[in-house]
Amino acid sequence: MSENLRTYTTEHVDDESETESENDEELHCPECGGQLASDTEHGETVCVDCGLVVEEDEIDRGPEWRAFDSKEKDNKSRVGAPTTNMMHDKGLSTNIGWQDKDAYGKSLSSRQREKMQRLRTWNERFRTRDSKERNLKQALGEIDRMASALGLPDNVRETASVIYRRALDEDLLPGRSIEGVSTSSLYAAARQAGTPRSLDEISAVSRVEKDEIARTYRYVVRELKLEIQPADPESYVPRFASDLGLSDEAERRARSLLDTAKSQGIHSGKSPVGLAAAAVYAASLLVNEKVTQSDVSEVANISEVTIRNRYHELLEAEDGVALN
DNA sequence: ATGGTTTTTACTGCGTC
DNA sequence: GACGCGGTAAAAACCAT
Numbered sequence: 596m597s598e599n600l601r602t603y604t605t606e607h608v609d610d611e612s613e614t615e616s617e618n619d620e621e622l623h624c625p626e627c628g629g630q631l632a633s634d635t636e637h638g639e640t641v642c643v644d645c646g647l648v649v650e651e652d653e654i655d656r657g658p659e660w661r662a663f664d665s666k667e668k669d670n671k672s673r674v675g676a677p678t679t680n681m682m683h684d685k686g687l688s689t690n691i692g693w694q695d696k697d698a699y700g701k702s703l704s705s706r707q708r709e710k711m712q713r714l715r716t717w718n719e720r721f722r723t724r725d726s727k728e729r730n731l732k733q734a735l736g737e738i739d740r741m742a743s744a745l746g747l748p749d750n751v752r753e754t755a756s757v758i759y760r761r762a763l764d765e766d767l768l769p770g771r772s773i774e775g776v777s778t779s780s781l782y783a784a785a786r787q788a789g790t791p792r793s794l795d796e797i798s799a800v801s802r803v804e805k806d807e808i809a810r811t812y813r814y815v816v817r818e819l820k821l822e823i824q825p826a827d828p829e830s831y832v833p834r835f836a837s838d839l840g841l842s843d844e845a846e847r848r849a850r851s852l853l854d855t856a857k858s859q860g861i862h863s864g865k866s867p868v869g870l871a872a873a874a875v876y877a878a879s880l881l882v883n884e885k886v887t888q889s890d891v892s893e894v895a896n897i898s899e900v901t902i903r904n905r906y907h908e909l910l911e912a913e914d915g916v917a918l919n
Numbered sequence: 920a921t922g923g924t925t926t927t928t929a930c931t932g933c934g935t936c
Numbered sequence: 937g938a939c940g941c942g943g944t945a946a947a948a949a950c951c952a953t
Contacts, residue, residue: 887941
């Protein structure tokens with residue numbers, strides 16, 4: 596399940612020179628006797644010679660320079676990459692000056708000027724292309740991490756990354772955090788795929804506050820003209836039911852309650868989660884597998900009051916249909 | 920910002936184990 | 937007495953305008 600948590604790496608290309616210097620522990624590979632190196636980025640200890648992963652540990656910390664509070668975020672990520680070995684150019688890329696002067700300060704000939712202009716264009720192209728790549732990698736890693744924390748399937752991650760890519764292409768990023776946008780993409784993707792997660796659940800695994808996610812989400816949806824219907828209450832049912840250990844029968848009842856409610860138009864404007872929770876509760880009563888309201892409210896993250904209100908409405912709707 | 924709607928919070932009373 | 941449940945009023949959150 597947590598296979599893909601490790602996609603965080605930024606490219607380690609050009610500087611082989613200083614990599615292996617810091618670990619002086621005299622450990623050797625059980626396979627080939629080669630030297631071991633700890634790869635802190637992945638939380639692994641690997642053999643330099645044969646690549647055997649000797650110790651694979653614990654916590655995936657993500658890129659270690661990421662910010663954990665907003666101040667830090669401003670210091671670090673907001674302004675772009677910190678200088679780090681994790682990036683192939685240490686975050687320092689070159690620009691070609693705009694003055695048409697040579698190294699001695701003399702003006703260039705017109706032919707030279709044209710040439711420099713072309714170079715500038717291409718340099719810029721490559722540079723931004725590559726910063727987008729890095730940005731993307733970062734975001735996809737983040738999406739992956741959150742998706743697995745929420746138990747969302749691969750296809751959701753796929754859609755999330757597609758959405759993110761589009762956001763990136765449309766230049767929606769400036770002024771917004773990568774975290775925020777990737778979280779929103781995931782949220783949107785989950786809803787589109789019919790396996791919605793509530794904002795609360797999402798924000799629990801994201802490094803971003805709920806408000807920001809909501810804001811960014813709205814923005815992204817609007818700009819990208821994604822059409823996302825309000826979540827279908829039924830899509831929450833299986834999850835709640837299984838969290839509560841209810842039978843399939845109960846689950847079916849819950850569904851049918853929701854169906855009749857929908858046909859009566861009871862559901863519009865109400866929170867889908869609340870409806871689902873109420874249906875599950877009502878169903879548990881109907882099939883004699885009683886669970887308490889507070890149990891339901893806990894797994895659904897909804898207040899008991901809301902469950903009460905909704906489930907009355909659901910039962911009324913059901914009765915109304917039965918009489919006709 | 921505003922107003923209307925929904926959800927939450929906090930509190931109370933009732934019946935049952 | 938604790939627990940599950942129901943109801944209510946006021947506060948808070950949410951959403952469209």
